[in-house]
Amino acid sequence: MNEILIELEKRRETARAGGGQKRTDAQHGRGKLTARERIELLLDEGSFEEFDMFVTHRCIDFDMEQQKPAGDGVVTGWGTINGRLVYVFSQDFRVLGGSVSATHAKKICKIMDMALQNGAPLIGLNDSGGARIQEGVDSLAGYGEVFQRNIEASGVIPQISVIMGPCAGGAVYSPAITDFIIMVKDTSYMFVTGPDVVKTVTNEKVTAEELGGAATHTRKSSVADAAFENDDETLAEVRRLFNFLPLNNRSGSPSRPSFDSPERLEVSLDTLIPQNPNQPYDMKELILKLADEADFFEIQAEFAKNIIVGFIRLEGRSIGVIANQPMVLAGVLDIDSARKAARFVRFCDCFEIPLLTLVDVPGFLPGTGQEYNGVIKHGAKLLFAYGEATVPKVTVITRKAYGGAYVVMSSKHLRGDFNYAWPTSEVAVMGARGAAEIIHRSDLNDPKKIANRTAEYEKRFANPFIAAERGFIDEVIQPHSTRKRLTRAFASLQNKKSQMPWKKHNNIPL
Numbered sequence: 132m133n134e135i136l137i138e139l140e141k142r143r144e145t146a147r148a149g150g151g152q153k154r155t156d157a158q159h160g161r162g163k164l165t166a167r168e169r170i171e172l173l174l175d176e177g178s179f180e181e182f183d184m185f186v187t188h189r190c191i192d193f194d195m196e197q198q199k200p201a202g203d204g205v206v207t208g209w210g211t212i213n214g215r216l217v218y219v220f221s222q223d224f225r226v227l228g229g230s231v232s233a234t235h236a237k238k239i240c241k242i243m244d245m246a247l248q249n250g251a252p253l254i255g256l257n258d259s260g261g262a263r264i265q266e267g268v269d270s271l272a273g274y275g276e277v278f279q280r281n282i283e284a285s286g287v288i289p290q291i292s293v294i295m296g297p298c299a300g301g302a303v304y305s306p307a308i309t310d311f312i313i314m315v316k317d318t319s320y321m322f323v324t325g326p327d328v329v330k331t332v333t334n335e336k337v338t339a340e341e342l343g344g345a346a347t348h349t350r351k352s353s354v355a356d357a358a359f360e361n362d363d364e365t366l367a368e369v370r371r372l373f374n375f376l377p378l379n380n381r382s383g384s385p386s387r388p389s390f391d392s393p394e395r396l397e398v399s400l401d402t403l404i405p406q407n408p409n410q411p412y413d414m415k416e417l418i419l420k421l422a423d424e425a426d427f428f429e430i431q432a433e434f435a436k437n438i439i440v441g442f443i444r445l446e447g448r449s450i451g452v453i454a455n456q457p458m459v460l461a462g463v464l465d466i467d468s469a470r471k472a473a474r475f476v477r478f479c480d481c482f483e484i485p486l487l488t489l490v491d492v493p494g495f496l497p498g499t500g501q502e503y504n505g506v507i508k509h510g511a512k513l514l515f516a517y518g519e520a521t522v523p524k525v526t527v528i529t530r531k532a533y534g535g536a537y538v539v540m541s542s543k544h545l546r547g548d549f550n551y552a553w554p555t556s557e558v559a560v561m562g563a564r565g566a567a568e569i570i571h572r573s574d575l576n577d578p579k580k581i582a583n584r585t586a587e588y589e590k591r592f593a594n595p596f597i598a599a600e601r602g603f604i605d606e607v608i609q610p611h612s613t614r615k616r617l618t619r620a621f622a623s624l625q626n627k628k629s630q631m632p633w634k635k636h637n638n639i640p641l
């Protein structure tokens with residue numbers, strides 16, 4: 132018995148050592164933590180339970196039988212974050228570059244199956260040289276099995292991918308299918324083909340960082356949802372994000388005790404909207420003032436800044452917020468902002484997270500750039516996402532709500548449950564000047580007449596009352612009481628039941 136225990140401890144020691152001290156030092160030297168150190172930071176202290184620590188690959192090509200590291204380059208298992216169950220895999224770059232063999236993939240699949248079976252989220256910490264080259268097609272098959280499980284789990288359990296090193300080639304497609312991609316600045320990158328191939332095929336010279344680093348994917352491509360300074364900060368933020376998410380699609384939006392009164396009035400909101408309707412203001416200020424303890428986890432903060440999306444809590448319950456940002460492009464909807472918001476709305480809807488929409492939108496961005504690139508199709512994504520969402524939907528129009536964009540932004544017509552407007556709101560088919568110029572085209576050459584017509588139109592239509600008279604707005608509310616109104620509205624919708632007709636799945640414009 133004793134001998135077995137000694138053997139067990141020895142085997143554990145060897146598995147934990149990964150590729151040895153030299154490789155651990157190299158990992159640290161790059162400012163990166165090891166796979167196990169990362170798991171320790173991600174999970175509650177002492178909560179990690181490992182699976183398959185002794186698994187080895189079975190490859191015999193290229194002398195691979197000479198190196199059979201225990202664990203095969205990935206640490207897998209489960210634990211808790213703030214006491215809530217989560218399944219984790221963490222690739223160990225110290226072991227054969229964290230490359231994915233058939234058995235490495237099998238280990239990941241095992242915990243994916245467990246996560247799906249037990250209704251708990253999956254977090255993948257990616258740091259890998261990709262397909263294990265010595266294993267060839269067996270490795271590709273392993274990836275395929277992971278992809279298939281990612282797809283099956285989509286909309287059932289939240290899946291978060293954290294990119295903490297290389298993630299290249301087809302390997303990027305597992306994270307791409309998951310709900311959120313979080314990157315570490317300077318030490319992680321993602322691309323389908325690397326800089327050398329790019330140079331050969333297109334003659335472009337580009338570094339790995341420029342091609343697929345965190346700045347590229349958070350600002351240009353929108354592949355990543357957020358990026359943080361280093362491993363420590365990234366894992367702390369992943370814990371924060373996790374706290375906003377339900378365990379699965381049936382467990383309901385998570386709730387925790389809140390010490391911020393739902394009755395809290397915010398008098399400063401009464402003067403948030405400037406007198407001049409063309410002057411911007413910061414919509415984030417409103418979000419922070421509405422949220423419990425001003426806690427807001429923003430998704431894609433660096434991309435399409437004309438729309439803001441992320442999570443807050445009201446009375447302790449997670450709420451997804453979508454808000455036009457008048458500070459950027461006057462808050463217009465365009466291709467990027469519609470895509471960004473549509474994906475967020477759909478995530479919340481899959482996981483029963485209620486939606487709060489804050490509207491100040493002058494319309495869709497005009498121009499050939501937008502039309503040629505398909506603003507019709509991409510704008511329709513947001514319209515579709517709101518229309519299909521059956522979670523509680525509460526909307527507050529703070530200022531402009533013009534034209535098609537008014538309808539898109541969770542209007543009553545798309546089954547909004549509560550549609551509020553501030554007294555400063557203007558629900559209209561378009562801005563007053565544009566409207567006057569179209570209706571009174573014959574007056575176009577007379578600036579005075581056009582100004583009078585504009586003022587006339589403004590007086591009649593630039594307010595919330597016409598929409599309120601028709602019941603498109605349920606109530607015109609005072610800005611200072613918005614938090615109180617919202618908490619009451621969401622509380623009343625807790626048992627909302629709404630269903631779309633049966634279908635295999637819908638055909639959202641892609």
Ligand code: HXC
Pocket residue numbers: 226227228229230231259260261262263264265271274275297299300301302
């Ligand atoms: C086997 C690999 C490996 C791989 C790295 N290693 N990638 N072993 N298969 N894919 C090994 C290295 O041989 C080395 O072992 C150790 O890991 C560390 O790698 P280094 O090259 O020393 O590290 P570094 O300089 O940091 O470079 C990291 C790297 C580079 C940029 C990731 O290793 C690299 O380019 N690797 C190959 C990437 C690749 O082409 N992968 C296949 C892509 S195709 P020793 O023992 O020498 O220290 C793909 C398809 C997926 O992934 C398809 C899914 C459908």
